Each structure stands twice: as structure tokens, then as C-alpha cells.
Amino acid sequence: MLVPAGRVVMISGASRGIGLAIARKLAAEGYCLSLGVRSPARFDAGGFDPALTLIHGFDATVPETALAWVEATAARFGRIDGLINNAGVLRQIDFADGDEAMLDDIWAINVKAPFRLIRHALPHLAHGDNGRIINIASTDGKRYRPGVSVGYTMSKHAVLALTHAAKFAGWEHGVRATALCPGAVDTDLIANIPGVTPRQDRIDPTTIAETVAFLLRLPNSSSVAELVMNTRLETSI
Numbered sequence: 001m002l003v004p005a006g007r008v009v010m011i012s013g014a015s016r017g018i019g020l021a022i023a024r025k026l027a028a029e030g031y032c033l034s035l036g037v038r039s040p041a042r043f044d045a046g047g048f049d050p051a052l053t054l055i056h057g058f059d060a061t062v063p064e065t066a067l068a069w070v071e072a073t074a075a076r077f078g079r080i081d082g083l084i085n086n087a088g089v090l091r092q093i094d095f096a097d098g099d100e101a102m103l104d105d106i107w108a109i110n111v112k113a114p115f116r117l118i119r120h121a122l123p124h125l126a127h128g129d130n131g132r133i134i135n136i137a138s139t140d141g142k143r144y145r146p147g148v149s150v151g152y153t154m155s156k157h158a159v160l161a162l163t164h165a166a167k168f169a170g171w172e173h174g175v176r177a178t179a180l181c182p183g184a185v186d187t188d189l190i191a192n193i194p195g196v197t198p199r200q201d202r203i204d205p206t207t208i209a210e211t212v213a214f215l216l217r218l219p220n221s222s223s224v225a226e227l228v229m230n231t232r233l234e235t236s237i
């Protein structure tokens with residue numbers, strides 16, 4: 001298994017929810033962290049060692065922030081070993097409700113921004129012989145479930161395609177890519193969505209964080225392309 005100490009991991013959307021849980025877990029394991037957040041000034045850095053942590057602006061809807069964040073990470077730590085594409089949004093859009101601006105928003109944040117970050121980070125990840133990309137997708141990336149936002153489901157299916165493409169792009173240089181596909185996780189994202197999994201049955205964000213920590217430590221010989229973690233009884237997933 002890979003050893004966390006000295007490895008540098010970027011996490012988008014680290015301000016709250018799953019991203020913050022991942023950041024806390026990886027900090028406890030001794031990783032150097034580069035946390036991409038929309039408002040660095042508002043980020044509560046308590047609990048993160050300043051010597052091992054960079055907090056940098058990243059807005060998925062502002063393309064130039066992706067390259068700036070990647071370059072700042074490489075400049076600060078001299079290497080990048082992991083990229084966790086976590087930032088994401090859920091807008092309710094289906095064939096009857098929602099408009100194309102919402103669809104564009106979902107696409108920009110959930111799909112184009114991870115694509116852009118992978119594009120910029122890949123040369124750095126490929127440099128270290130065991131770079132890792134983990135894209136936080138969803139069970140909605142694995143199947144369509146009636147009632148769930150069509151726009152969100154489309155975006156998460158695209159994240160699966162992106163993950164497989166990234167795996168091919170980096171494979172020869174030791175980069176491994178995983179699409180982590182959880183069901184309902186207990187965060188703000190689904191707090192007010194009708195018909196969602198009842199709170200007591202949702203996954204705790206710390207469980208996702210533990211899973212990410214495990215995936216990051218796997219050696220190159222143990223590539224996990226997709227990891228589905230369901231809260232519901234369904235066929236296949």
C-alpha cells in the first residue's frame with residue numbers, strides 16, 4: 001500500500017460536505033493538502049496544519065481558476081500525487097421543469113471543471129509514478145432513477161466517461177482513476193430534495209472519506225475503476 005506522508009492531494013469543494021470530510025480524513029493521515037474552495041477567506045482552517053496545507057481559490061465556473069490552483073499547488077509542494085474532483089451541484093431539471101441555464105450550470109461545475117482540472121494536473125500526476133484521480137460521481141452516474149434530476153443524472157454519467165478516459169490517459173505513467181459512486185450522502189446537497197433517501201439511511205460523509213483514503217493507498221496493480229456504494233436495494237448496483 002502507498003504511504004500518505006509526503007504525498008500531495010488536491011480536493012475541490014473542500015469547504016463543506018463530502019469534500020470537507022475527505023480533507024479532514026486525509027489531514028489526519030498526514031497528506032499534504034491543497035484545498036480548492038470558492039472563498040478561501042471564509043474557510044475555517046482550524047485543524048489543518050498550515051505547514052502541510054494550501055488553501056486556494058477555485059471556482060468551477062471560472063476556467064482560469066483551475067490552472068491557477070494546479071500551478072499554485074505544484075509551486076508550493078513541488079509535486080501533485082492526487083486529485084479529488086468533488087465539487088458539484090444538484091439542480092432539479094427534467095423534461096417538464098428547469099431551464100437550460102440550470103443544465104449549463106450543472107455541466108460547467110460537474111463535468112467541465114473536473115475535465116479541466118484533470119487536463120492541467122495530469123502532467124504532474126504522471127511525474128510521480130503513482131498519481132491518483134478520484135472523481136466523486138454518484139449512483140446517478142450508473143443508472144437513471146425516475147424522479148431524479150435528468151440534468152444531474154446526465155452529468156454524473158459523463159463523470160464516469162471522464163474517469164475511464166483519464167485512466168487511459170495516465171495509465172502508462174502510473175496514474176489510476178476511480179469514479180466513486182455513492183447513493184444518498186447526508187449533506188446540504190440533498191437536504192431539501194423530495195423523495196430522497198430518509199436521513200437515517202443516508203451515508204455519512206466520513207464513510208466516503210474513509211473510502212477515498214483507502215482508494216488513495218492502493219498500489220498501481222489494484223486499479224478500481226468504479227466503486228458503487230448504494231443506500232437502496234437495486235438490481236446490479
Ligand SMILES: NC(=O)c1ccc[n+]([C@@H]2O[C@H](COP(=O)([O-])OP(=O)(O)OC[C@H]3O[C@@H](n4cnc5c(N)ncnc54)[C@H](OP(=O)(O)O)[C@@H]3O)[C@@H](O)[C@H]2O)c1
Nearest residue numbers: 013015016017018038059060087088138184185187188189
Ligand atoms: N450528497 C449526496 O447525496 C451525494 C451523493 C452522490 C454524490 N455526491 C457528489 O458529491 C460531491 C460533493 O457533494 P456534497 O454532498 O458534499 O455537496 P455539498 O454539501 O452541497 O457541497 C458541495 C461542495 O461543492 C462546492 N461547489 C459548489 N459549486 C461550486 C463551484 N462553482 N466552484 C467550486 N466549488 C463549488 C461547494 O462550495 P461552496 O461551499 O462554496 O458552495 C461545496 O464545497 C458532488 O459532486 C455531489 O454530486 C453527493
